[in-house]
Amino acid sequence: QITLKESGPTLVKPTQTLTLTCTFSGFSLSTSGVGVGWIRQPPGKALEWLALIYWNDDKRYSPSLKSRLTITKDTSKNQVVLTMTNMDPVDTATYYCSHRVSGWNCFDYWGQGTLVTVSS
């Protein structure tokens, strides 16, 4: 059974760096084809993809946010970490991590999401 859970601060100040951790079970990020993605959703708005990391440590980022994002994995801990620098109130959103369908860049298992508010 695949599960994912996001953790991190619920409130960050403008200009701070956000660090979110995705802790998962039921699969290994060392297995060929496996990937974990991050997607966010501002309140009342659409889904926005942020980043994707593959089993081979290949990484992809949203072009519009690439300069602010870093995604890493710790295979031994079954964790993926996303950092986003220079946070702004427009970054207020629910942040989800998700499991990539092997062979396809889509997501079949999602965490419950964590709401991050950016405010001074």
Added chain:
Amino acid sequence: SYVLTQPPSVSVAPGKTARITCGGNNIGSKSVHWYQQKPGQAPVLVIYYDSDRPSGIPERFSGSNSGNTATLTISRVEAGDEADYYCQVWDSTSDHVVFGGGTKLTVL
């Protein structure tokens, strides 16, 4: 960058068929995936690779993709299908995931 266009809303009566479109330049050359999201919940993958259903998704959900339009079809619509639906592709020219703007399905 690649853009996916969805109608903001679609309404359908119970028992009827709902069709939600996703427009994109030559989208027929890409693989399209669809998600259902109910209020306060994480998205659920309902269709991948244009028309495949993950296990547990009812056969009432189907997908097609050709030319500049992909379509999610929900047959025999039920009240429980009321949700937001998002299409998604992988843009291979720039190596990134693209989501559509979402469509709110209302069951009358």
